[in-house]
Amino acid sequence: MSAEAPSRAAQRLFRWYQRRHPALDAERVWARLDLESPAPGELTLEARLVADLAPHRAALAAAMLLIFGLGVSLVWGLGPRLVAALSARGGFAAATGWALVPFFAGFVVHGLFILVVHEATHHNILQNRFDRSLGNIALGLLFLPFLAERYQHTHRVHHRWVNTAHDNNWTAFRDKLSQRARVLYVVYELIPILNNVDRLAERVPVRRLQAALAWGVALCAALLFRPPVTYWLLVLFWLNFVNANRLWVEHFGHYRGALANTYSAPLSFGIGHHALHHRDPRVPALVLMVGLWFRRKDLSLRHGLYRLLRRRDWAHFRTQQPDFAPSTAEASAGPARPPETRAAARGRDSTGGA
Numbered sequence: 001m002s003a004e005a006p007s008r009a010a011q012r013l014f015r016w017y018q019r020r021h022p023a024l025d026a027e028r029v030w031a032r033l034d035l036e037s038p039a040p041g042e043l044t045l046e047a048r049l050v051a052d053l054a055p056h057r058a059a060l061a062a063a064m065l066l067i068f069g070l071g072v073s074l075v076w077g078l079g080p081r082l083v084a085a086l087s088a089r090g091g092f093a094a095a096t097g098w099a100l101v102p103f104f105a106g107f108v109v110h111g112l113f114i115l116v117v118h119e120a121t122h123h124n125i126l127q128n129r130f131d132r133s134l135g136n137i138a139l140g141l142l143f144l145p146f147l148a149e150r151y152q153h154t155h156r157v158h159h160r161w162v163n164t165a166h167d168n169n170w171t172a173f174r175d176k177l178s179q180r181a182r183v184l185y186v187v188y189e190l191i192p193i194l195n196n197v198d199r200l201a202e203r204v205p206v207r208r209l210q211a212a213l214a215w216g217v218a219l220c221a222a223l224l225f226r227p228p229v230t231y232w233l234l235v236l237f238w239l240n241f242v243n244a245n246r247l248w249v250e251h252f253g254h255y256r257g258a259l260a261n262t263y264s265a266p267l268s269f270g271i272g273h274h275a276l277h278h279r280d281p282r283v284p285a286l287v288l289m290v291g292l293w294f295r296r297k298d299l300s301l302r303h304g305l306y307r308l309l310r311r312r313d314w315a316h317f318r319t320q321q322p323d324f325a326p327s328t329a330e331a332s333a334g335p336a337r338p339p340e341t342r343a344a345a346r347g348r349d350s351t352g353g354a
């Protein structure tokens with residue numbers, strides 16, 4: 001499932017950091033014991049990183065925005081040119097260009113989304129009210145202006161009510177569909193934009209000026225980069241593909257009382273450190289990213305779709321809460337059923353991971 005130890009490069013880096021913090025124990029960090037079962041007075045690796053980086057927050061914010069700018073140029077500037085150059089060669093080169101470039105671009109856009117839009121949602125970049133505008137500008141530059149304000153609101157609701165009846169991450173519609181026709185549910189999740197129709201009833205307070213900012217920036221970016229519509233649609237498809245697989249590893253598994261899994265995901269700026277992210281959303285993405293190098297993972301992104309299709313009992317943690325009654329996901333007062341009973345009924349172990 002996961003590697004037995006951090007990579008050699010990570011081990012060297014850890015030893016270097018240990019010189020500054022001799023109390024750090026590599027094995028406890030790897031086993032996540034400092035997070036999940038801390039000794040009295042024990043500081044987590046991430047808490048030490050946050051403290052050490054605190055005086056450099058402005059430089060970190062500048063670095064994040066620089067990475068974002070480079071990524072945007074790569075995806076919307078270089079990407080379409082690369083596809084055009086390969087298409088001009090025809091045959092295998094053209095097919096490879098259309099297959100691979102939007103695929104990698106989708107991963108990059110996902111990473112940039114995590115780095116700026118998600119971080120701005122948690123006020124982790126400028127750490128003031130301008131993070132709101134920054135997130136919406138970033139959504140415009142990623143050609144996702146239709147998510148402006150809506151994503152931020154939806155995501156905060158998810159954090160507030162994670163794995164409970166009000167968690168908009170797992171609606172009653174998704175629950176019923178995944179139980180009755182799992183393949184159809186997978187298809188639904190893999191259709192970008194349309195896979196949000198079950199959330200349309202949710203009331204979202206939108207500041208019109210902020211939404212207009214996102215659309216205005218997207219228009220300027222479209223005039224600047226002029227990416228072909230087909231290219232944009234393919235990037236959008238792969239971005240959504242990564243996002244769906246994230247959902248299926250982040251908050252899916254068998255009941256173990258956990259909020260979320262800890263998993264590896266390429267180019268994702270530490271979002272796989274998901275249990276810690278839910279415990280403290282103010283831990284910056286770059287700290288999560290570095291911390292994750294030294295942590296044992298339950299899963300990796302590639303397990304999402306596979307587990308969902310192969311295991312009937314691979315389900316959202318929401319469905320395994322004691323108050324949950326199947327098919328009535330929104331009912332917060334369903335018949336109480338101890339998690340151990342549900343796990344035993346399935347004849348499975350009670351671990352969320354492998």
Ligand SMILES: [Zn+2]
Nearest residue numbers: 118155159281
């Ligand atoms: Zn979050």
